[in-house]
Amino acid sequence: xxxxxxxxxxxxxxxxxxxxxxxxxxxxxxxxxxxxxxxxxxxxxxxxxxxxxxxxxxxxxxxxxxxxxxxxxxxxxxxxxxxxxxxxxxxxxxxxxxxxxxxxxxxxxxxxxxxxxxxxxxxxxxxxxxxxxxxxxxxxxxxxxxxxxxxxxxxxxxxxxxxxxxxxxxxxxxxxxxxxxxxxxxxxxxxxxxxxxxxxxxxxxxxxxxxxxxxxxxxxxxxxxxxxxxxxxxxxxxxxxxxxxxxxxxxxxxxxxxxxxxxxxxxxxxxxxxxxxxxxxxxxxxxxxxxxxxxxxxxxxxxxxxxxxxxxxxxxxxxxxxxxxxxxxxxxxxxxxxxxxxxxxxxxxxxxxxxxxxxxxxxxxxxxxxxxxxxxxxxxxxxxxxxxxxxxxxxxxxxxxxxxxxxxxxxxxxxxxxxxxxxxxxxxxxxxxxxxxxxxxxxxxxxxxxxxxxxxxxxxxxxxxxxxxxxxxxxxxxxxxxxxxxxxxxxxxxxx
Numbered sequence: 001x002x003x004x005x006x007x008x009x010x011x012x013x014x015x016x017x018x019x020x021x022x023x024x025x026x027x028x029x030x031x032x033x034x035x036x037x038x039x040x041x042x043x044x045x046x047x048x049x050x051x052x053x054x055x056x057x058x059x060x061x062x063x064x065x066x067x068x069x070x071x072x073x074x075x076x077x078x079x080x081x082x083x084x085x086x087x088x089x090x091x092x093x094x095x096x097x098x099x100x101x102x103x104x105x106x107x108x109x110x111x112x113x114x115x116x117x118x119x120x121x122x123x124x125x126x127x128x129x130x131x132x133x134x135x136x137x138x139x140x141x142x143x144x145x146x147x148x149x150x151x152x153x154x155x156x157x158x159x160x161x162x163x164x165x166x167x168x169x170x171x172x173x174x175x176x177x178x179x180x181x182x183x184x185x186x187x188x189x190x191x192x193x194x195x196x197x198x199x200x201x202x203x204x205x206x207x208x209x210x211x212x213x214x215x216x217x218x219x220x221x222x223x224x225x226x227x228x229x230x231x232x233x234x235x236x237x238x239x240x241x242x243x244x245x246x247x248x249x250x251x252x253x254x255x256x257x258x259x260x261x262x263x264x265x266x267x268x269x270x271x272x273x274x275x276x277x278x279x280x281x282x283x284x285x286x287x288x289x290x291x292x293x294x295x296x297x298x299x300x301x302x303x304x305x306x307x308x309x310x311x312x313x314x315x316x317x318x319x320x321x322x323x324x325x326x327x328x329x330x331x332x333x334x335x336x337x338x339x340x341x342x343x344x345x346x347x348x349x350x351x352x353x354x355x356x357x358x359x360x361x362x363x364x365x366x367x368x369x370x371x372x373x374x375x376x377x378x379x380x381x382x383x384x385x386x387x388x389x390x391x392x393x394x395x396x397x398x399x400x401x402x403x404x405x406x407x408x409x410x411x412x413x414x415x416x417x418x419x420x421x422x423x424x425x426x427x428x429x430x431x432x433x434x435x436x437x438x439x440x441x442x443x444x445x446x447x448x449x450x451x452x453x454x455x456x457x458x459x460x461x462x463x464x465x466x467x468x469x470x471x472x473x474x475x476x477x478x479x480x481x482x483x484x485x486x487x488x489x490x491x492x493x494x495x496x
């Protein structure tokens with residue numbers, strides 16, 4: 001039997017070798033691993049970054065496109081101009097673009113998308129940005145004028161994010177399960193809890209440049225299973241998935257390319273500022289004083305992170321190092337708890353989403369807090385439960401750990417119903433000064449003030465700026481190393 005099998009295998013190998021290289025078809029499909037499954041497929045109505053990882057620039061497109069280096073280029077808009085005070089922008093739109101249901105893309109669709117995103121009933125996570133649009137005018141089919149309530153130099157960047165995806169008005173109510181965009185891929189099948197398939201849309205305006213005809217995304221949350229899927233060849237790429245402790249085996253394996261990229265993300269311990277006794281700044285400062293950021297970075301992400309002291313990262317306009325405002329000092333933490341009249345042990349809930357940095361970081365955090373008399377009860381939640389219970393409401397938590405991956409989102413600390421629970425008239429006024437200041441140097445100074453204020457208020461436990469690890473098959477090209485936002489631009493991927 002073994003001899004017979006050997007003959008069959010040998011015959012197959014000889015037959016394959018006999019086929020001329022020119023006649024062998026180039027691989028045009030890919031299997032991608034993702035840690036988290038999106039709860040739906042409409043990035044304009046739900047917060048999960050996993051939605052953008054599937055849909056942004058693939059199914060949906062935006063007026064602008066954010067590139068790997070963080071620069072912004074035209075996409076559905078071919079050009080734009082800003083007024084001198086940065087309160088008014090005019091975008092010229094691409095001609096002849098269609099939605100995947102055959103409807104025409106025009107300024108009316110842009111106006112509808114942005115007004116829908118800013119409506120009172122909107123659940124868009126960047127709702128505040130769209131509500132800051134005083135008017136969205138469509139003077140003709142190929143022009144959009146946006147008038148803002150304040151200066152916004154980052155608008156072209158912000159309109160390249162998934163929350164600014166342009167949706168087709170008639171299909172918008174069902175986009176979460178039947179997405180319709182202008183992008184190069186359409187939804188094939190979605191086996192909930194397992195995988196999702198995107199198929200190349202043959203009528204895409206630049207279809208010839210799209211090399212992959214099929215993308216299968218497998219949802220694998222367990223780090224060990226992620227490694228196994230890569231090593232077995234079941235998965236061709238795993239963007240932002242595996243942990244640093246698995247790197248040596250991939251670096252030494254010639255089948256793989258290891259990409260370690262920068263980000264604009266902020267990994268934080270979110271402290272529910274509205275819950276007692278966490279509404280007392282002394283208690284929040286005690287929590288921060290109990291945190292050894294270096295140990296946290298080692299334990300949560302195996303050293304692949306840079307410490308931060310506020311909700312802002314190195315390399316951004318006006319960045320200042322605020323890590324010395326709340327340094328690691330367990331004795332000070334105990335004194336602050338005593339000053340606040342807290343009887344120890346203080347029992348707090350620590351509700352964690354699935355990513356490895358949160359689960360591993362949660363273990364480190366609980367051990368550190370225990371040393372100062374705070375007992376953090378860990379509860380591991382699946383992604384949908386974390387979103388519904390912690391993030392979206394009823395904000396049922398004391399502490400949690402999560403990475404906020406969007407750049408330029410200091411505005412979140414001004415939103416009254418956001419899950420931080422932070423409220424400060426002084427910060428609101430300062431943020432308003434920032435957005436009312438078009439001069440870059442003056443704006444940078446105010447941004448420094450904002451970082452220091454959030455650190456002084458201990459508005460959250462600011463931990464680190466993460467680096468993301470991507471493992472890919474060595475023959476797969478076009479995969480990004482750096483991650484200015486969570487996305488997978490599958491149209492730029494190809495096989496060698």
